[in-house]
Amino acid sequence: xxxxxxxxxKDALLVGTAQGIAILPAVSRSGLTIAGALGRGLERGFxxxxxxxLSIPAILGPALLDGLKLAAGEPLGVPPAVLAAGMxxxxxxxxxxxxxxxRLFSKASLKVFSYYVFAVGSLVLLxxxxxxxxxxxxx
Numbered sequence: 230x231x232x233x234x235x236x237x238x239k240d241a242l243l244v245g246t247a248q249g250i251a252i253l254p255a256v257s258r259s260g261l262t263i264a265g266a267l268g269r270g271l272e273r274g275f276x277x278x279x280x281x282x283l284s285i286p287a288i289l290g291p292a293l294l295d296g297l298k299l300a301a302g303e304p305l306g307v308p309p310a311v312l313a314a315g316m317x318x319x320x321x322x323x324x325x326x327x328x329x330x331x332r333l334f335s336k337a338s339l340k341v342f343s344y345y346v347f348a349v350g351s352l353v354l355l356x357x358x359x360x361x362x363x364x365x366x367x368x
Contacts (some may be wrong), residue, residue, distance in 0.1 A: 230272045240269040248283050254357055255350035258284065260342065274335050281327045
């Protein structure tokens with residue numbers, strides 16, 4: 230049950246690696262980073278906050294790249310007003326979603342979340358491997 234003070238670079242490296250692995254299809258970024266943090270012995274509430282804080286670079290990186298394209302005059306295919314409205318809506322909904330999830334997972338079991346992630350991940354992989362209805366087929 231390690232908190233912030235007891236967390237070392239090995240813990241951060243493992244959780245960061247878990248986030249990198251989550252670029253694979255049907256892998257939950259938050260699920261994998263939380264599992265990695267808990268596997269390293271981080272306290273549950275801290276593991277949840279750490280996982281959600283790690284999403285910030287993953288979100289701001291692409292936003293920065295789009296901002297640089299926009300500043301360079303490259304068209305993004307979306308009118309600026311629509312882009313601004315979408316960013317504002319995503320920011321607000323993301324903030325309240327993270328707040329809700331932190332409150333929910335600090336009290337509830339993560340087992341239900343793991344079943345959900347496993348089921349959705351399996352469906353996504355099945356679709357990618359065999360059907361291609363919702364996602365492009367992998368092969």
